[in-house]
Structure formats: structure tokens, C-alpha cells
Amino acid sequence: MVGQALQAAVQLVDELAARGYVERRPHPTDRRSRLVVLTARGRQCVDRVVAISQEAEARWVELIGTEDFARMHHGLSAFAADMARHRRVTVRPVW
Incomplete structure (x- = not known):
């Protein structure tokens, strides 16, 4: 393997x-x-992905509010951490 x-x-x-x-x-x-x-192209790609993620998060905050977004973020982070303990390949959030 x-x-x-x-x-x-x-x-x-x-x-x-x-x-x-x-x-x-x-x-x-x-x-x-x-x-x-x-490379420079690779860094531009990473920067673009980060910007898109930030835009998505901002939209979620608009839709569900800061407190609900914080709870969702916390829950997803806890889920990712738990999955990482049970699998050889870690699951990591993008944010």
C-alpha cells in the first residue's frame, strides 16, 4: 500500500x-x-482558492449569521479532527 x-x-x-x-x-x-x-502560477492558484473560500464563508455568514457560522465551523472542525484520529490519511478543512 x-x-x-x-x-x-x-x-x-x-x-x-x-x-x-x-x-x-x-x-x-x-x-x-x-x-x-x-511556482508563481502555483502560488496564484493557492491565493485564488483562498480568496474563493473567503468569499464563500462571507456568503454563509450573510445567510446564517455569525453565531451559526461559528457553530458550524466548530462542528466541522471537530468532525475533521475526529476523522483524522480514525484514518491514516487526515481529513483537513480548507479554511
Whole structure:
């Protein structure tokens, strides 16, 4: 299973690199390793996702109010934390 996960990760990085979102760089102290670093395009993508998430959260606050949104956020965060304790791959909220 670890081999499959590693292969999937390598394939994902290959795809992200081919699309210009990341680049591989030499590791400063380990010649066997490579660093995967966001490119300018990758940083722009992350910034856009953050902005869209913030817009969505602002809209939810408009629709249900600050207190209900805070309760929902707390509940979803608790759910994500609980799921992470029961699974090898952690579930993390985007916010």
C-alpha cells in the first residue's frame, strides 16, 4: 500500500509540474532528495482558492449569521479532527 501511495504522489507531482504549478529543485543537503516548490502560477492558484473560500464563508455568514457560522465551523472542525484520529490519511478543512 505504501508503494501505491508513493507512486500516486509521484504521479501527482509530475502532473502539477507538467502544468506549471510546481517545480522540482535539488535538496540543499541531501543529494538523493528533491524539493517540490510552488511556482508563481502555483502560488496564484493557492491565493485564488483562498480568496474563493473567503468569499464563500462571507456568503454563509450573510445567510446564517455569525453565531451559526461559528457553530458550524466548530462542528466541522471537530468532525475533521475526529476523522483524522480514525484514518491514516487526515481529513483537513480548507479554511
